[in-house]
Amino acid sequence: MGIVEKIKELEQEYARTQKNKATEGHLGIIKARLAKLRGELLAESSGGGGGGEGFSVQKSGDGRVALIGFPSVGKSSLLSELTDTESVAAGYEFTTLTCIPGNLVLNGVRIQLLDLPGIIEGAAHGKGRGREVIAVARTADLVLMVLDAGKEGVNRHREILETELETVGLRLNKRPPNVTLVKKKTGGVKFNATVPLTKLGSDPHEAVLGILREYKMHNCELLVREDITSDELIDVINGNRKYVRCLYAYNKIDQITIEEIDALARQPHSVVISVHAKLNLDYLLQKMWDYMGLIRVYSKRRGAPPDLQEPVVLSTQRPGGITVEAATRHVSRELLVIFSYCMVWGTSVKFSPQRVGLQHVLDDEDVFQIVAKTNNQQKLDKDYSQRVQAYNKMIAEKRKTRTKEGKKKRSTG
Numbered sequence: 001m002g003i004v005e006k007i008k009e010l011e012q013e014y015a016r017t018q019k020n021k022a023t024e025g026h027l028g029i030i031k032a033r034l035a036k037l038r039g040e041l042l043a044e045s046s047g048g049g050g051g052g053e054g055f056s057v058q059k060s061g062d063g064r065v066a067l068i069g070f071p072s073v074g075k076s077s078l079l080s081e082l083t084d085t086e087s088v089a090a091g092y093e094f095t096t097l098t099c100i101p102g103n104l105v106l107n108g109v110r111i112q113l114l115d116l117p118g119i120i121e122g123a124a125h126g127k128g129r130g131r132e133v134i135a136v137a138r139t140a141d142l143v144l145m146v147l148d149a150g151k152e153g154v155n156r157h158r159e160i161l162e163t164e165l166e167t168v169g170l171r172l173n174k175r176p177p178n179v180t181l182v183k184k185k186t187g188g189v190k191f192n193a194t195v196p197l198t199k200l201g202s203d204p205h206e207a208v209l210g211i212l213r214e215y216k217m218h219n220c221e222l223l224v225r226e227d228i229t230s231d232e233l234i235d236v237i238n239g240n241r242k243y244v245r246c247l248y249a250y251n252k253i254d255q256i257t258i259e260e261i262d263a264l265a266r267q268p269h270s271v272v273i274s275v276h277a278k279l280n281l282d283y284l285l286q287k288m289w290d291y292m293g294l295i296r297v298y299s300k301r302r303g304a305p306p307d308l309q310e311p312v313v314l315s316t317q318r319p320g321g322i323t324v325e326a327a328t329r330h331v332s333r334e335l336l337v338i339f340s341y342c343m344v345w346g347t348s349v350k351f352s353p354q355r356v357g358l359q360h361v362l363d364d365e366d367v368f369q370i371v372a373k374t375n376n377q378q379k380l381d382k383d384y385s386q387r388v389q390a391y392n393k394m395i396a397e398k399r400k401t402r403t404k405e406g407k408k409k410r411s412t413g
């Protein structure tokens, strides 16, 4: 039996099974099997390249927004309206066949907007250029889902698109579950939960063990700190989920009634716009900024004013977040080793300036000045050179395991 048939069979079994507390555990295992097979299917259809970008578009600027939607909803029209690029728009479907980048400046930060071909139901399984489009979405700080407000069943469209993105491991407007999973070589399964698990059926413990067995995780430590579902546990085990912010832009509101506009505007994470009538575009830009989770911080040297032209842009969603450590790393990685403390001016501190450490969380428009250890201090610091060596070794190790894991993922899917 091929993967597709196996998936069909499991989906049927899932549909047949009654959904109640007693079957939760069994359903969890079906879902785990489905997730595994879908992963294999995707690895297969990606032609060995494995989760690459699909369309090769040079990254530019400090933030990236991907325009995703059905054909002819107005993605290209929107790109041409908001950026310095003209992307061909027309009344027929699949006008755009590749990825077209455009630039705009938002609150002083250069943002790259990507116009993409329209996607349809089944995109995740390789229909049209769906897989490539979705691969680009994975690289974005924000997915801007464009919908045609004038189309009947527009919210059905929204659901279809959400499902397509979910199928390939994107998680929209969700946070990673508060769960730690560490794989071990021996020792069996150690499973602890700090809260009651109410969504895993009548025997949560057995449900969790069943899913772990399904993934052949016979030796691991699992610590669950929130009331998770089996889907969320599967996400943690899979590990390659991408949590991305998503904003829904209902375009063409020039074609519908005020009442209809009002209903759409009340949907969660939504903005109603019209590119043709230039309605609400400023509000859309403001929302995009909020959703991207970017902050600008300005570095300054001792005795000099801050460089307000070149913000260091950090993101709450990227690894490292918006800490002093992330800002320091951005300026130069070597600085981390000789970092003594940081002076911060702005809203993240009680007094300006205030001395803070690497873990301090910055705010938008803060100014920071990194104070390095003086040469004398460095010399006094007996194990300084050892620390540099240890640090470099750690980075090298991390790189090695990362490429190894990357290779493993690519080969196993």
Ligand SMILES: Nc1nc2c(ncn2[C@@H]2O[C@H](COP(=O)(O)OP(=O)(O)OP(=O)(O)O)[C@@H](O)[C@H]2O)c(=O)[nH]1
Pocket (backbone or CB within 6 Å): 069, 070, 071, 072, 073, 074, 075, 076, 077, 078, 088, 089, 090, 091, 092, 093, 094, 095, 096, 097, 116, 117, 118, 251, 252, 253, 254, 255, 273, 274, 275, 276, 277
């Ligand atoms: N009424 C109305 N029509 C619009 C609006 N924005 C775009 N259109 C029209 O919708 C049609 C499709 O626009 P495109 O920008 O090509 O749509 P697309 O999503 O890029 O389409 P594909 O590239 O084919 O996926 C064109 O005829 C546009 O003129 C709008 O705000 N109101």
Ligand SMILES: [K+]
Pocket (backbone or CB within 6 Å): 071, 072, 073, 089, 090, 091, 092, 093, 094, 095, 096
């Ligand atoms: K079109």
Ligand SMILES: [Mg+2]
Pocket (backbone or CB within 6 Å): 075, 076, 077, 088, 089, 095, 096, 115, 116, 117
């Ligand atoms: Mg287009």
